[in-house]
Amino acid sequence: MALKDIIERCTVLHEDMDFNAAKEWKAADPDRKVIGYLPVYVPEEIIHAAGMLPLGVFGGGEQLEVIHGDAYYQSYICRIPRSTIELGVTGRLDFVDGMLFPSICDVIRNLSGMWKMIQPEKFVAYFDVPQNYADGVGGEYYTKELEHLRDGFAELTGKPITNDAINQSIALYNQRRSLVREVYQFRSEYPWKALASEVYVLMRAGLVIPVEEHIAMMKEYLAAANEEDRPLRDACRVVINGSFCEQPPLNLVKTIEMAGCYIVDDDYLLGNRWLLEDLPTDGNALEVLASAFLHHSADTAAKYCAKKEEVGQFLLESVKNNKAEGVIFAAPSFCDPALLERPMLADRMTEHNVPHISFKYAENSGQMQPIREQAGTFADTLKLWS
Amino acid sequence: MNTEVIKEASMVMQKEMITRNYDALTSTEESGRKIASTFVPGNLNELIMSFGMLNNLPEINAIQNGMRKKSGPMIMDAERQGHSEDVCTYVKADIGxxxxxxxxxxxxxxxxxxxxxxxxxxxxxxxxxxxxxxHEYGCETVMLHVPYTGDGVVTDNMRDYVVKQLKEDVIPALERVSGVKFDIDRLRENLRRSAAAEDNLVWVLESGKNVRSPIDAYFGGVYYLGPIFTAFRGTQEAVDYYRVLRGEIEKRIEQNLGPITPEGDMPEEKYRLVVEGPPNWTNFREFWKMFYDEGAVVVASTYTKVGGVYDLGFRHDPDNPIETMADYCLGCYTNRNLPTRVDMLANYVEEYQADGLLTNSIKSCNSFSAGQLMMMQEVEKRTGKPAAFIETDLVDPRYFSAANVKNRLESYFQMIEQKRAQSRVA
Structure with a gap:
């Protein structure tokens, strides 16, 4: 398939706030079920092993007009819970059989309780993760939480979920992890061929289609993008940080690119590459998932950083590995974790002479001119003085 | 506004306790005592004290600075240093x-x-x-992760996780820093004193069920819970304080007196309210006056449960010292899921014979605030009593608009009057 066609398909999936692809998947077999989840990370392998479709519900973006959702929140709360409520109360998520609300911040945590009240008949769970990274403490706790989750899904589907089934799903998701890494690596090496806005919709598509389809899509993308003959522009290389939950409008990603920045790494849709390495497929699957979470997972502001010297290390390594010239801290308005962590990360970047700027956005931000000016000035500064 | 504040013996006692505590904290160079900084909800005061250490609570410092009108410039200082205007003002007051x-x-x-x-x-x-x-201090840090009770229950897995962290991380860190070996019997003694104080605190809070209430469970409530939420839970001082406080409230009931306010006894109880959310601290007295001037008494509040929910039965248990600390941490108000919080509020409205629910939505505090509008709707639906909503902040004076708050309160009181009139007609 041509690159243009792949991106077109991904864009349609990204903009479809009725989740038609997931609905079609479900309609193909009356036994099929769909589990929605919010950012940042849930162990999709367990959902997959239960024969269900994990469906990323990452807000309403710029497409969705929020009418009801605003009545549920004060003005100082970010936008993603409003648009998620909007999706719920307008019936767009009625086909979803369960929802997971991962541990990320107080707003999403409280949304789990609101959802229990909105859809009391549905499977709704707050998905907690450990902030203690010792195997015998946080690891044991998390493994038991995963067992609880697995048992909940088994009850929902009426079928037990075996260790073998989860291991098979881990193997499949290993393929996806590997391809996601390859796409990001490709973009880092050839950012003029793999535009950030295209990689974004490619990754976003993975939230709403079966993993098997996403794997095939990424393979096609890599082959097609490699064939593209696009000019190398005089742009600077930047890493985006702080966008791990509420997603920016696609226009914002494009605006940063148009302002003269190649995005060589980001934390958009981080769940796709939350686990940094391929996982063994022959052990106790839940222990394997727990261990990977504790020792080989991505870093975000939603995690506790156990050692002072490790704060910002993940970002710093990304800057180094991707040969970035600067960091753009782009966090959603009112995003507690990202905005609280930002001063520490900014200090860390300053200590290492990594230039940085920051701005805020909302998933429905429409005015891109100030961001274009800010990012453009940053790019000029990098090119002139760095 | 009358500037001379009327105080009862317990208030004077508490002021002296707080003063002594700050003096102890600021004289550790001479005393050689070690300081643990920790937070109010889920604080482990009994454990900290068992190592002879002092407990410093950044939120309480922020509150003290807020009430002394010092927090505004501190917050702006923190914002100038790069802290976002969107985040918690306790944090920024502390950094400032x-x-x-x-x-x-x-x-x-x-x-x-x-x-x-x-x-x-x-x-x-x-x-x-x-x-x-x-990042600022660079001192030893130990984390106690307390899982959120998303399904409304404390599971064995949650409890075991907290207990393990206490045993394997927290206690060894306290031993290391204090140089004192862990003594479980000393901890048990502290916990025993906690339970005694908690009994009297619950009695005081539940006195709000009296019609006419002898207490204000929000504005007065913050004084009543001061010792138990801060550095004094587990001390003899706290036991004595709550005994004296209970005695004062018993007398008020005998004399059919309403709550004491900064301007003296409240003459009339016109409205009985349940309040959800923390108070505003920068304009605390002005805020309170808007209530007592209208004869509005807060008979129950959720803020008084943020440092421990005791009225639903929990007491620190000296026979299970580590497990009881885990249960305490897991049960704090904002660690409970929203359906549980709605249950609590609806029950308070019924049990305390309240006229309705008022939510003070705090800009800084998503833990409390996210979901409050839906909680109000649910409580209204269940109780048939009107709910209303005001917005302020904890310690950022820029977010306290007296005129707005007053207007909304006046409208709310009118709503209550209308409801009453409708009930009389029915």
């Missing part, structure tokens, strides 16, 4: 206090903590707050 020389509310320099004990209960901000403090 440091940049202003870290002067304690008693006017003396606050020593740096020897240990940051992060008991992460009911609020994600705590986690990053302590990372920010570690």
């Amino acid at each position: 206090q440091m940049s202003k020389g870290n002067i304690a509310p008693n006017g003396k320099p606050m020593p740096s903590p020897d240990l940051l004990l992060l008991s992460y209960t009911g609020c994600f901000t705590f986690m990053k707050w302590f990372e920010l403090l570690r």
Whole structure:
């Protein structure tokens, strides 16, 4: 398939706030079920092993007009819970059989309780993760939480979920992890061929289609993008940080690119590459998932950083590995974790002479001119003085 | 406004306790005592004290600075340093206090903590707050992750996880920093005193069920819970304080008196309210006056449960010292899921014969605030009593608009009157 066609398909999936692809998947077999989840990370392998479709519900973006959702929140709360409520109360998520609300911040945590009240008949769970990274403490706790989750899904589907089934799903998701890494690596090496806005919709598509389809899509993308003959522009290389939950409008990603920045790494849709390495497929699957979470997972502001010297290390390594010239801290308005962590990360970047700027956005931000000016000035500064 | 504040014996007693505590905190160079900085919800005061350490609570410092009108410039200082205007103002007041020389509310320099004990209960901000403090102080930090009770129940797995962290991380860190070996019997003694004080605190809070209520369970409530939420739970001082306080309230009931306010006894009880959310501290007295001038008494509040929900039966249990600390942390109000919070509020409205629910929505505090509008709707639906909503902030004076708050309160009281009139007609 041509690159243009792949991106077109991904864009349609990204903009479809009725989740038609997931609905079609479900309609193909009356036994099929769909589990929605919010950012940042849930162990999709367990959902997959239960024969269900994990469906990323990452807000309403710029497409969705929020009418009801605003009545549920004060003005100082970010936008993603409003648009998620909007999706719920307008019936767009009625086909979803369960929802997971991962541990990320107080707003999403409280949304789990609101959802229990909105859809009391549905499977709704707050998905907690450990902030203690010792195997015998946080690891044991998390493994038991995963067992609880697995048992909940088994009850929902009426079928037990075996260790073998989860291991098979881990193997499949290993393929996806590997391809996601390859796409990001490709973009880092050839950012003029793999535009950030295209990689974004490619990754976003993975939230709403079966993993098997996403794997095939990424393979096609890599082959097609490699064939593209696009000019190398005089742009600077930047890493985006702080966008791990509420997603920016696609226009914002494009605006940063148009302002003269190649995005060589980001934390958009981080769940796709939350686990940094391929996982063994022959052990106790839940222990394997727990261990990977504790020792080989991505870093975000939603995690506790156990050692002072490790704060910002993940970002710093990304800057180094991707040969970035600067960091753009782009966090959603009112995003507690990202905005609280930002001063520490900014200090860390300053200590290492990594230039940085920051701005805020909302998933429905429409005015891109100030961001274009800010990012453009940053790019000029990098090119002139760095 | 009358500037001479009327105080009862318990208030004077508490003021002296707080003063002594700040003096102890600011004189550790001479005394050699070690300081653990920790948070109110899920604080492990009995454990900290069992190592002879002092407990410093950044939120309480922020509150003290807020009430003394000092927090505004501190917050703006923190914002100038790069902290977002969108985040918790307790955090920024704390950071700003440091940049202003870290002067304690008693006017003396606050020593740096020897240990940051992060008991992460009911609020994600705590986690990053302590990372920010570690960024500044660089001292030893120990984390106690308390899982959120998303399904409304404390599971064995949650309890075991907290217990393990206490045994394997927190207690060894306290031993290391204090140089004192853990003594479980000393801890048991502290917990026994906690339970005694908690009994009397619950009695005081439940006295709000009297029609006419002898207490205000929100504005007065913050004084009543001061010792138990802060540095005194587990001390004999707290036991004595709550005994004296209970005696005062017993007398008020006998004499059919309403709550005491800064301007004396409240003459009339016109409206009985349940309040959800923390108070505003920068304009605390002005805020309170808007209520007592209208004859509005808060008979129950959820803020008084943020440092421990005792009225539903929990008491620190000296026979299970580690497990009881885990249960305490897991049960704090904002660690409970929203359906449970709705149950509590609806029950308060019924049991305390309230006229309705008022929510003070705090800009800084998503842990409390996210979901409050839906909670109000649910409580209204269940109780048939009107709910209303005001917006303020904890310690940022820029977010306190007296005229707005007053207008909304007046409208709310009119709504209650209308409801009453409708009930009489029916």
